[in-house]
Amino acid sequence: QKxxxxxxxxxxxxxxxxxxxxxxxxxRGSQSFFWYRQYSGKSPELIMSIYSNGDKEDGRFTAxxxxxxxxxxxxxxxxxxxxxxxxxxxxxxxxxKSTFGDGTTLTVKP
Amino acid sequence: GAGVSQSxxxxxxxxxxxxxxxxxxxxxxxxxxxxxxxxxxxxxxxIYFQGNSAPDKSGLPSDRFSAERTGGSVSTLTIQRxxxxxxxxxxxxxxxxxxxxxxxxxxxxxxxx
Numbered sequence: 001q002k003x004x005x006x007x008x009x010x011x012x013x014x015x016x017x018x019x020x021x022x023x024x025x026x027x028r029g030s031q032s033f034f035w036y037r038q039y040s041g042k043s044p045e046l047i048m049s050i051y052s053n054g055d056k057e058d059g060r061f062t063a064x065x066x067x068x069x070x071x072x073x074x075x076x077x078x079x080x081x082x083x084x085x086x087x088x089x090x091x092x093x094x095x096x097k098s099t100f101g102d103g104t105t106l107t108v109k110p
Numbered sequence: 111g112a113g114v115s116q117s118x119x120x121x122x123x124x125x126x127x128x129x130x131x132x133x134x135x136x137x138x139x140x141x142x143x144x145x146x147x148x149x150x151x152x153x154x155x156x157i158y159f160q161g162n163s164a165p166d167k168s169g170l171p172s173d174r175f176s177a178e179r180t181g182g183s184v185s186t187l188t189i190q191r192x193x194x195x196x197x198x199x200x201x202x203x204x205x206x207x208x209x210x211x212x213x214x215x216x217x218x219x220x221x222x223x
Contacts, residue, residue: 032209043201043214044153088153096141096160096208102152 003027006089006101014109019076021104023089026070032092033065035074038103039085047087048074079108112136114215116202122221123192131187131218135204142185143212144177145201153201159185160208192222 005024013019025033032051036044050056050063050072062075072091076083086103093099115134123129135142144156155169159179170176174192179185189196199219203212 034211043217046211046213049211090212092209095166096205097143097155097158097166098209098212099155100145100153 002101003093003099004089004091004101006087006104008102009105010107011104012107012109013079015079015081017079017108019079019083019106019108021074021076021087021089021106023072023074023101024070025072025089025091025099027091027093027099028067028070030091030093032098033063033072034090034092034098035061035063035072036088036090036100037085038088044088076106079106081108081110084108114202114204114213116200116215116218118218119216120219120221122223125194125222126191128188128190129192129220131189131200131202131220133185133187133202133204133215135183135185135202136213137183139204139206139213140182141205141208141210141212142179143203143205144185144187145203146198147201147217148198156187156200189220192220194222196220197222 035048038044048063050065056063060077064073088103089101090098142159145153158166174190177187199217201217203214205212
């Protein structure tokens with residue numbers, strides 16, 4: 001079992017819809033979780049970090065963490081074609097090293 | 111402020127040659143990470159430096175790969191006797207402390223012919 005699992009997709013949503021990206025993790029002791037966005041041919045860029053159970057909102061993005069279910073999600077409201085990218089979930093592991101999922105590819109269709 | 115920088119941006123080398131890839135982290139960041147990403151694949155962890163501690167080398171794929179970080183700042187990833195399967199984008203990231211948000215450099219695209 002991978003430490004961080006994501007659906008590879010592709011996930012396709014129409015412009016203006018809500019995109020929901022999901023991630024599960026195996027390390028129950030993990031305290032920090034991150035979402036990164038990676039455009040094709042570019043390096044990953046940080047979107048959100050979340051450390052506590054519940055929701056964290058930043059503009060059109062909402063991260064949700066459920067430690068009991070070992071589940072992290074990212075919601076993108078009012079999806080735009082510019083949101084089309086691969087989204088990487090990561091968890092902080094022991095001694096500071098983070099483990100990344102393989103990413104979910106999102107396509108927002110105009 | 112300046113972000114993470116990497117050089118060269120592209121490197122083409124012949125099979126069997128040695129290559130050095132450089133990473134300049136964000137000033138003040140104590141943690142530095144190297145990853146490899148093959149086309150269409152996820153991030154493969156290679157090595158992690160934190161302050162003056164011994165690096166976590168658990169992701170290095172073979173003894174042809176090594177890395178050092180001088181003065182707690184600049185890092186060099188060295189690949190000896192390159193093979194075609196080493197072709198990938200090599201990404202460097204830094205974070206303020208262990209486990210904090212990572213900020214990635216633009217990557218070095220390595221092609222071994």
